[in-house]
Amino acid sequence: SDNKNTKNKSVINSNLIGQTVKNRYEIESILGHGGLCDVYLAKDKILESSGSESPYVALKVLQKEFASQPETARMLIREAQQTQRLSHPNVIRVFDFGVDGDIYFLVMEYIDGETLESLIQRSRPNGLKYHAMLSILNQILDALSYAHSLGVVHADLKPANVILTSEGHVKLLDFGVSKTHQIKHDQYAAKRKTED
Template sequence: MIGETLNNRYRVIEQLGQGGMGSVYRALDIALNQKVAIKVLPYQFSVSPENEKRFEREFLALTNLSHPNIVKVFEYGKSGSIIFFVMEYLHGHDLRNIMKTKPKKPEDFIALLKVFMQACLALSYMHSQGIIHRDLKPQNIFIQKDGDLKVMDFGLAKLQGSSVNLTQDGAVLGTAIYMSPEQASGKPSDERSDIYSLGVILYNALCGIPPFSGNNPMEILKKHLFENPQIPTYHNPFIPQSLVTALAKAMEKDPEDRFQSAKEFSHDLQMIMRILIEKQKRNENYVSIVVNSLKKLLKRR
């Protein structure tokens, strides 16, 4: 792949990542002289007409999602035995980069909430289009250098209210660490499944570790089904109680007890952020008053 030119237009430069339903490469669009990302269907899947159809459905799903917080796709193509589609190239890093340090100060939480509110916007839009992501995880949420967020990799997406998967068939789909209880048990998933997964990601970002871990995926899935996570403040005592409450609601075992929409989740996060901004302003005003008072005292002396 590296060094090849697909359809006499896209020169493949390097591999960026690899997943179950495709590998992603950085390439140069020779016609436009710009960087693009190319997702390639693995050869072992491309020999199956059904897998090719699923891969094409992922592309078609993305073409119908026009939103600033969802990755854009440009073209679907075949070059010899290689089946691929072309996406925008994103400059920045995935969410794992900002999860390395636990937030402590109000400004840390404000910055984190801004990221997750963008994720809620993306979810709200895709859900309004009838698409459930089903594989939300830090690797699939990209933060660009300008701070804008992009949700990507719809390889396990599903049309809501439909028995037809956009890509793979099977009862249990997703990544165990971030999977909702209903997905873990093979039950039908809906938009609240994505909300649970986003809640797990937020827990991870706040606490520095995911809520559940284990020696194998099945052990983790059982914990999602039957165990409650450690209270977030046990791992990070600086987390505001209002955020702990919102997080608990997002991660309820029963979908009926969760936020019923990404918009509802976003509304709570926005309220928490406003409270933190006001707190930050009060702290800054207090520091300013103290500094000015000290300056006056020094002048008198």
């Protein structure tokens, strides 16, 4: 049944290939499917015309069946706003977001790499080398520490939401279900004291 659903989604989503979103982002291929969104490789016509060495971006698009649901559209917009607040080398950059007709989209930097989930699968049965894993974990912790310092909690951290470049550079993805942690340190300390 899962294969059938994936196949149908591919047919539906392949309709976007060749389309241009917001007269700027030319969709070339599909990079992946998620629960609510699909991610495409797109060429940014403005970057291309400016002579950019890499005019490619990742275009995250809300699947059509969810576009009419206000809560899912709000979640995509919240992801864009939360991620735009985060300027860190280990957090994916969001450049743009919006709506073009019935297409709700988010434009992110394109990372040519693989997910940590894929790397873990590929490294079985021996597992990852200690120093490589330590480097990956340190980069993830740096990104999370930075996000937490701004009051943003990822809330969906998993190997599929971590991408690595061939050089081993880590980027955290998918802040879609992130939460703004608003409790202040003093409030937390006071709450802890009353619980003790």
